[in-house]
Amino acid sequence: MAIPAYYVTVGIVTGIYIILALSLNIITGFAGQPNLGHAAFFGIGAYTLAILTTQFGMSFWLALLAAAVASGAVGSILGLISLRVREDFLAITTIGINFVVVSIFLYHPFFGQAFGIGGIPAPSLFGVAFGRTGFLALVAAAVLLVVWVSRRIEGSWFGLALESLREDEAAAEAAGIDTRRFKVIAFTLGTALAGLAGGIYASFMTFISPGDFTFPLSITILCMAVVGGLGTIRGPVAGAVILSLAPEIFRFVMDYRLLVYGGLLVLMMRVQPTGLLGRDSVLVRRWQRLIAHRRRPLSAS
Amino acid sequence: MPLLETRGLCKQFGGLQAVKDVNLRVEAGEIVGIIGPNGAGKSTLFNTICGVYRPSSGEIWFAGRPIHGLRPNRIARLGIGRTFQASRPFQQLSLEANVLSAYGARFHGGWRAMWGRAFTPQHRERARALLELVGLAEHAQTEARHLSLGLQRRLEIARALALEPRLLMLDEPAAGISHEEGQQLMALIRKLRDKGTTVLLIEHNMQMVMNLCDRIEVLNYGVQIAAGTPGDIARHPDVIEAYLGKEVAGA
Ligand SMILES: Nc1ncnc2c1ncn2[C@@H]1O[C@H](COP(=O)(O)OP(=O)(O)OP(=O)(O)O)[C@@H](O)[C@H]1O
Ligand SMILES: [Mg+2]
Numbered sequence: 090m091a092i093p094a095y096y097v098t099v100g101i102v103t104g105i106y107i108i109l110a111l112s113l114n115i116i117t118g119f120a121g122q123p124n125l126g127h128a129a130f131f132g133i134g135a136y137t138l139a140i141l142t143t144q145f146g147m148s149f150w151l152a153l154l155a156a157a158v159a160s161g162a163v164g165s166i167l168g169l170i171s172l173r174v175r176e177d178f179l180a181i182t183t184i185g186i187n188f189v190v191v192s193i194f195l196y197h198p199f200f201g202q203a204f205g206i207g208g209i210p211a212p213s214l215f216g217v218a219f220g221r222t223g224f225l226a227l228v229a230a231a232v233l234l235v236v237w238v239s240r241r242i243e244g245s246w247f248g249l250a251l252e253s254l255r256e257d258e259a260a261a262e263a264a265g266i267d268t269r270r271f272k273v274i275a276f277t278l279g280t281a282l283a284g285l286a287g288g289i290y291a292s293f294m295t296f297i298s299p300g301d302f303t304f305p306l307s308i309t310i311l312c313m314a315v316v317g318g319l320g321t322i323r324g325p326v327a328g329a330v331i332l333s334l335a336p337e338i339f340r341f342v343m344d345y346r347l348l349v350y351g352g353l354l355v356l357m358m359r360v361q362p363t364g365l366l367g368r369d370s371v372l373v374r375r376w377q378r379l380i381a382h383r384r385r386p387l388s389a390s
Numbered sequence: 391m392p393l394l395e396t397r398g399l400c401k402q403f404g405g406l407q408a409v410k411d412v413n414l415r416v417e418a419g420e421i422v423g424i425i426g427p428n429g430a431g432k433s434t435l436f437n438t439i440c441g442v443y444r445p446s447s448g449e450i451w452f453a454g455r456p457i458h459g460l461r462p463n464r465i466a467r468l469g470i471g472r473t474f475q476a477s478r479p480f481q482q483l484s485l486e487a488n489v490l491s492a493y494g495a496r497f498h499g500g501w502r503a504m505w506g507r508a509f510t511p512q513h514r515e516r517a518r519a520l521l522e523l524v525g526l527a528e529h530a531q532t533e534a535r536h537l538s539l540g541l542q543r544r545l546e547i548a549r550a551l552a553l554e555p556r557l558l559m560l561d562e563p564a565a566g567i568s569h570e571e572g573q574q575l576m577a578l579i580r581k582l583r584d585k586g587t588t589v590l591l592i593e594h595n596m597q598m599v600m601n602l603c604d605r606i607e608v609l610n611y612g613v614q615i616a617a618g619t620p621g622d623i624a625r626h627p628d629v630i631e632a633y634l635g636k637e638v639a640g641a
Contacts, residue, residue, distance in 0.1 A: 246494035247504040253491040256480035262462035263440065263472050265495030265553050269461075368482075 097221045099334070101293060104228035105286050106333040110313040110325035111235045112282035117311070118319035119248060120275035121255025122171055123180040126187030127310045130280040132302030134160040134287025136194060139206040139297055149212035153288040160284020161277045163190075168276030172269050187304050194299035205298025209291050224293050231289060235282055239322045251275055252320075305347045312350040315357050318364025327366050391454055393418040393588050394439070394470075394557055399448035401431075401438045401612075408434040410612040411448070416557070421579065421589045423599040425623075426609035427632060432592045433475050435609065436561055440472050441465045453556065467496055471550030472559040475592075477542045479534035485545055486530040489517040492552035517552075524548045524578065540567040547578070557588045564595045576602055600624065608632065 113127045134156035141152040167186060171179050194200045211219045212227065219227065242248040253261040254268040261268050291297050313332045318324025336346070363370045394416040401409040408431045416422050424432050437443050439450055441462035450458040457465050466472070471492075480488050490508055493516060498506055514530075521527040524544040529537070534545055543563055550558055560579075564572045572595065579589055579602060593599045599606060600620040608616040608623060610632040616623060623629055 241505060244507050244509055245505050246498040246508045249487060249491050249494055249508045250499075250504070252483060252487070253480050256482060257478050259442065259462075260474070260478040260480065261491070262442075263466055263474070263478075264492035264549055265463050265466035265499070266491065267461070267463045267495075267499070 092222070094221055097225050100225050101221075101228050103330055103333045104225075104232050105290050105293075106310070106313060106329040107232050107326050108228075108235050108286040109283055109310045110317070110329040111239050111322065112279045112286070113310050114279075114314050114319060114322075114325045115239065115242065115251075115282070116275050116279035118314060118321070118325070119242060119251040119255065120272060121251075122272060122275065123176060124167075124183045124276075124279075124307075125180055125311065126183035126185070126190075126304070126307050127280075127283055128302045128304065128306035129187040129190035130160045130164055130283040131287040131290070131306070131310075132190055132194065132299075133163055133280075134284025135291035135297050135302065136200060136206070136287075137284065138288035139209045139291045140200075142210050142292070143206060143208055149210065149292060153212075153285065153292075156288030156291075157281045157285040160287065161281030164280025164283075165273055165277040167280070168273035171272055171276065184304065184307075187302075187307050191299050191303055194302070201298075203298065205296060205301075206291075207296040209295045209297070211292055211295070224289075228289060228293075231285060235285075236322060236326070238278070238282070243322065247271070247274070255320075305350075308347060308350050308354070312354050315354060315364055318367025318370060321364070321367055324364045324366045328364070392416055392451075393453060394590070395451045396435075396439065397449040397451070399435070399438060399450065400446045401434050401443055402446040407612050409438060409609075412609070412612075412614055414607060414614075416588060416590055418556070418588050419583065419586065420604045421583055421591065421602055423603035423606040423620075424590065424592045424609060425594070425596075425599055425606060430609040431612035432609055433561055434612075436472065436559055436590075436592065439465075440470060440559065463495065466492075466553055466555075467499070469553070469556040470559060471553045471555030471557070473543065473546040473550055473561055473563060475561040475565070477539065477546050479537070479542050479545045479549070481535040482533055484531050484533055485521055485526055485537075485548075486514060486517045488534055488545055489520050489548050489552045490514075492549045493517065493520075496553045520548045520552055521545075523551065525574065540571045543567065544575075551582075551587075555587065557590060558582065559590045561592045562594060563591070564593055564598055572598060 109127060109131060113124060116122050116124045137156040137159040138152045141147040141155055142149060167183065170182060174182060195203060213219060250266045250271045253264060253266055254271055258268050309332065313328035314325040316332065317326065317328025357364065361370055365372055392415040394414065396412055396414040399409060399412040400407065412435060424435065426432050438445050441460050445458050449456055452468060452470065457468065480491065490513060494508055498504060518527050518530055521530055524547055526541060526544055526548065534542060537545060563575055576598060583589055591603065603620055606618065606620055606623045607614060608629050615628045615632060616626045
């Protein structure tokens with residue numbers, strides 16, 4: 090195919106960010122639980138796949154599944170912790186988890202320490218190894234999967250239970266909702282999908298190191314979801330696209346990433362807490378008004 | 391066998407005995423009122439029955455089984471619907487979603503069922519019927535935060551009713567609502583009772599309690615000081631004293 094390699098790479102990276110933003114959205118958007126350490130789960134997925142494929146000769150596909158399971162398993166532990174601590178402490182706990190996970194990658198020989206892990210194989214299907222375009226297709230499929238999961242959640246009893254517990258835990262309990270169970274499920278599902286993204290990322294990069302999964306990435310992911318609009322599906326997707334393309338266009342952003350994203354988070358909370366495309370946001374209301382204006386003459390005739 | 395029974399129920403907050411050795415019996419089909427001065431422990435009694443607080447000691451039996459120690463969601467799904475003194479609807483959800491959340495928890499909460507679609511025409515019809523009952527059907531798509539306090543209280547009742555509870559516990563449902571709304575509320579409570587729902591009611595509005603309740607329990611400093619029919623309670627010297635103070639009672 091004739092798409093230049095650069096665009097394919099940008100497409101893959103953007104797709105991975107979309108998965109990360111949408112998976113965080115299940116935890117933070119739907120269920121309203123703070124998670125400032127999502128990159129850790131991305132990392133657990135990446136390292137799981139890297140180790141299983143390079144050291145145990147496992148096939149990519151099986152290792153990818155294991156990446157999601159390993160990440161989701163650690164995520165469920167975080168979910169259990171979330172039942173014991175207050176919301177503000179939970180935020181700090183998630184930051185802590187990010188640092189702990191990165192330190193383990195960095196200091197334990199099994200994880201290759203600062204050198205990371207290299208030589209991670211590309212997936213192959215019917216004996217043909219994936220090239221760049223193959224990866225783009227794989228990422229696109231994974232994005233579709235995560236969008237599908239999010240949509241399934243959105244209109245389901247499960248999604249309604251998450252939204253209820255986000256709104257008011259005590260009231261949700263009084264309404265018969267097992268808030269503990271649903272919180273743990275949300276953490277497990279969201280982190281498992283981040284692990285899936287990590288597996289794909291590791292294979293695409295062929296080389297990973299602890300620095301790929303640090304706290305600033307967690308903030309970046311959160312920023313994408315918040316800027317776009319937590320609790321919706323279009324919001325995190327748009328946020329991920331905007332914020333992953335921005336550094337491509339404005340190179341300088343990269344150098345001040347944490348500063349820019351941190352500032353952006355604060356700004357969004359001040360002026361547009363529901364996100365650019367969230368419920369009730371200025372843009373969405375404008376759009377709805379526009380649609381309404383267009384429809385009127387039609388319905389009048 | 392009473393529908394709800396507490397045996398020697400106590401709840402302590404640090405050094406404060408908020409509920410002290412309360413023995414409550416509520417028979418199926420009754421409307422029972424709980425009255426008492428501010429801080430008497432009425433809401434604490436409610437919260438202990440509903441599992442928000444663990445009893446310091448004592449037992450709670452509902453429909454022939456012990457429920458002390460169970461989590462609130464479990465107790466709710468066993469058939470106790472409740473409202474809060476400071477009403478707590480899900481502010482950013484539509485009225486329909488508010489009601490369906492409880493309905494789903496009760497009837498579609500299983501591992502497989504929870505992935506089912508919530509807003510099907512059939513389920514929305516159920517939500518509409520519940521909202522209709524409390525006079526909110528026309529606002530089904532409105533977000534709860536746009537409702538007045540009085541309407542939020544009604545929404546909470548609809549949400550509790552979505553559990554199809556055998557026992558409905560209302561914590562000061564008439565507080566802060568108009569006289570007319572109060573009359574509607576009384577009609578609603580009677581209607582629910584006639585359909586077979588048992589009602590336990592905390593209320594400061596004496597006119598309402600006296601008119602509505604079959605029996606009244608009086609709490610003061612966490613202790614049951616009197617129980618009986620509205621007529622008994624109105625004449626009970628301890629009650630008059632608790633409410634009006636010693637001098638008036640002695641005069
Ligand atoms: N969570 C709590 N922690 C500590 N003390 C509490 C708590 N909840 C209630 N109390 C105390 O317990 C006592 C009983 O309070 P409760 O709210 O049950 O009274 P009430 O009868 O509902 O009063 P009101 O009519 O004002 O609603 C009060 O002294 C109150 O300050
Ligand atoms: Mg009270």
